[in-house]
Amino acid sequence: MRLIRLLKYDLARETGDWVDDGVISEAQAELICARYEVDYHRAQRRSLGYNVLVGLGYLFIALALITLIGANWEEIPRALRMGGLVALTVGTQCAALRVYLKGDPRAGEGLFLLGSFFFGASIILIAQIYHLGEHMPDGIFWWALGCLPFALITRSPWLALQSGALALLWFILQVSMGYYPMLFPLFIAASLYVLLRGRTSVTLLLLLLVSIGFWVEYSLLQFWRIQQPDAGLEFQPENLAVAISLFAMLYLFGHWLALKNTPVAKDYAAVISVWCLRFALISLLVFSFAQPWESLIKAEWDHRLSMWVVVTALAAVTLFLALTTRRLLSTGILFLCFAAALITVSTSENQDLAVNLQVATNFALVGVGGWLIYRGIHDGISHYFFLGVMSILITGLLRYIDLIGDYLGAALIFILFAGLLLGAAKYWKYHQDRGDTP
Structure with a gap:
């Protein structure tokens, strides 16, 4: 699989510059983008910077209001504090729903994010009013759960990221205190739904994979703790x-x-x-x-x-x-x-086996580095080539600092590195002579 797929939107915008400079025609730019399943005209209007700036703007509005309320918190009557927090949260979410249904989903998502921040602040401040701080992770759980319906309704990756990140924080805090969070799979399922039905989001994909990994590992720890009650939730x-x-x-x-x-x-x-x-x-x-x-x-x-x-x-x-x-x-x-x-x-x-396993691992590193160099040259994937070279260089540096076994073993490793790199260079020259070097 070509790693250029991860940069396809940058490539699409770059083709727009080529068209402006007269290097290629617009029809050729459309064909180049179509090869990577990107809409050329939509990519020219795509602006990550604009979305980031708008999102940060909403974030600082939330922080400004929270700071202003917090500075005058003790002077505000309790009933007014409670009603104001509820009105601020509900009003923002209703405004977001109205904007979203009127045909401006991106602006609606931004307001939903802002309303979710207000919801989290309300939970914290209301807990402070009524002294409800006995188990702090509960507040984060209710915050994540309150964000979840809006992520499912809009199928927005940003809202799913907000809910998923809060849920992962709640999960980590719970297990650090020795509790197993039973409802965490609910947030995993919600993130998976948005990932399958919503817009593409690499960040949400990585968050989902990390969440699944933590859940599987800690579920095993919980199972082992049932068998061995004196064991905690340590890895x-x-x-x-x-x-x-x-x-x-x-x-x-x-x-x-x-x-x-x-x-x-x-x-x-x-x-x-x-x-x-x-x-x-x-x-x-x-x-x-x-x-x-x-x-x-x-x-x-x-x-x-x-x-x-x-x-x-x-x-x-x-x-x-x-x-x-x-x-x-x-x-x-x-x-x-x-x-x-x-x-x-x-x-x-037998502790002596550690050195043998260490030597085997270093040979495995050499093999992986050689395979990456071969893939990089043969398939024209520069990322693989430089990753393979870097792995061999780092391995060589580590082995120079920490000699394996004796000097003869280290020298053998270095000779193997040299042979591998010289062989890769010869293979590169072979492809260069054929005219198909990447």
Whole structure:
């Protein structure tokens, strides 16, 4: 999948400059935009800066009113305070609904956002009036829940982002206090509905994926706490295995999504692919040291059976997606390597194995870097090429600072790096001589 899909609106606006300069005709610009499923004429009118400025303007109006009310809070009678807060919130939302139904949805969404900020401020101030601060996350929950109907009615990504971000904050606060938030899937379902039925939003997609990840991991912790009541909601080593399996499944889901013919699916697939790849490289860099492996070997693996059940279920879904995207062999090999490493750290108490696992991780980094360089040159994807080169350079720098095992092992790694980069250069020159270098 081409990463240029993430910049397609910038490309569409750039073609407008080409048309103005006489480089291409308007018909050619329309064809270029059509290749990436973008409306050329609509893209020229698209203004992210305008929407951001309007949104920030509404935000500062809300902050100004909240500050003004707060400065004179004690002088205002209690009944007037209560009635004023309710009237301000209800009035703003009614005005937003009126503007929205009159055919100006973007302005209506902005007013809905403003009304939701007033709603949150009202919850905080009313709680202060009646001294209702016993469990602070409850206020954030009601704020998120109050934003939810407007996000569903308008199917606005901005309103869904507001509700989803507040819900995620409520979720994190609840679990940090030892409580499990049962209603969090409601907000996940609402975000998914808006994502499927509303406008395209990469930010909402990423928020939804993060929310699902947190919910799955903490649901496992809650299940383990039921089995072991003295355990809290702190992350266990088994959570890491589940997280890696989730990212593997998500990466293959992105490739499956890329096979769809809709432009939205292809855009989301590109986003998922890029972020999963970055997660994989960061994880490999972290585990290119011996200390993380030693910590995992020392850790208490008290939930092996349930961990393996979840990992196996996720692996089955991943292999099915790999079969549909013709990546079964490579995915199967990667899962076998992952299973071997997981069995080693969860069953062995031999600390000396940490160095062996560290060396294997560094060779895996070399392999991933080489694969990215190959993909970058062969498929003309500059992001992959530079990401592969960067991963090899960072690995080389880390290994120079922290020598693996002995000097002979480090020298072998450096020779391997040199051979890989020189081979990539030769492959580049081969394509250049053929005239198809990206």
